Amino acid sequence: MESTVAQKLEALTKLQSIDSELDEIIKVRGALPEEVMDLEDEVAGYETRVGNHNSAIEELELSITNNKTAIKDSEKLIQKYEEQQMNVRNNREYDAITKEVELQQLEIQILEKRIKEAHAKMDAKNEEIIDTKNILEERKKDLDNKKGELDNITSESEEEEKKLLKGREKASDKIDERLLTSYNKIRKNVRNGLAVVPVKRGACGGCFNVVPPQKQAEIREKKKLIVCEHCGRVLADVEEVEEVEEKKPTRTRRTAAKKKA
Numbered sequence: 001m002e003s004t005v006a007q008k009l010e011a012l013t014k015l016q017s018i019d020s021e022l023d024e025i026i027k028v029r030g031a032l033p034e035e036v037m038d039l040e041d042e043v044a045g046y047e048t049r050v051g052n053h054n055s056a057i058e059e060l061e062l063s064i065t066n067n068k069t070a071i072k073d074s075e076k077l078i079q080k081y082e083e084q085q086m087n088v089r090n091n092r093e094y095d096a097i098t099k100e101v102e103l104q105q106l107e108i109q110i111l112e113k114r115i116k117e118a119h120a121k122m123d124a125k126n127e128e129i130i131d132t133k134n135i136l137e138e139r140k141k142d143l144d145n146k147k148g149e150l151d152n153i154t155s156e157s158e159e160e161e162k163k164l165l166k167g168r169e170k171a172s173d174k175i176d177e178r179l180l181t182s183y184n185k186i187r188k189n190v191r192n193g194l195a196v197v198p199v200k201r202g203a204c205g206g207c208f209n210v211v212p213p214q215k216q217a218e219i220r221e222k223k224k225l226i227v228c229e230h231c232g233r234v235l236a237d238v239e240e241v242e243e244v245e246e247k248k249p250t251r252t253r254r255t256a257a258k259k260k261a
Contacts, residue, residue: 006222008175009196009236012183015171016196022164023193025157032150039143046136053125053132060118060125067111067118074104074111186232197228199238207231 003011081101088094154161172180186195190206197205199219204211209230211219216238219226226235 011174012196013236018164018168025161029153036146036150043139046132049132050129053129057122057125060122064115064118067115071108071111074108078104196234196236199235204228206233
């Protein structure tokens with residue numbers, strides 16, 4: 001059976017009431033959840049940086065090993081060429097072998113330079129790792145402190161929040177999907193999270209713009225959903241303002257007793 005407009009408004013008002021209570025709980029936490037998330041991202045970033053430095057050091061170590069192997073190969077070639085020089089038949093062969101020896105010696109110098117540069121890079125990377133780890137430890141301490149603060153605040157309202165979330169689920173089930181989607185969209189687009197408001201003193205309870213009397217009459221009838229033409233919030237009811245008649249204070253005249261002469 002399809003709900004009447006009055007029932008829909010009642011369900012929306014109930015949902016809004018629950019959401020407002022949840023908003024207050026979240027408000028108490030302040031910026032802590034965002035700060036925790038930012039610190040978690042920062043910690044993860046520093047850990048990744050340390051990992052990248054370690055990977056770079058491993059690559060440098062491998063290049064040093066390969067270069068040392070290449071030096072040994074060049075030294076063997078030099079030894080081989082020097083042995084060949086002992087058996088040359090003419091100066092041309094001697095000069096050719098001498099050139100090969102010089103090339104291998106030059107290759108050894110280049111490889112030794114590369115090894116030296118790799119060691120320098122490794123030293124720099126190790127220093128960066130130490131600095132990054134120091135910062136990482138500080139951020140981890142900050143993260144632990146922030147998490148502790150957030151856990152304390154969360155634990156205080158945990159039971160109440162669970163109860164409200166359960167109530168919200170029940171209240172949402174009573175609202176059709178299309179209307180619920182519109183409600184959530186309005187809540188997302190307004191600052192105070194109020195998607196369903198009453199008319200107070202002739203004005204929208206959300207944006208405080210004046211609601212015409214004819215519109216107020218339609219809201220009271222609850223025959224159709226009325227939204228504020230200025231902010232788009234659902235106007236669920238009109239709060240009647242009781243006019244209290246101010247009593248004017250009565251003045252009492254005091255007559256001074258005449259003193260007898």
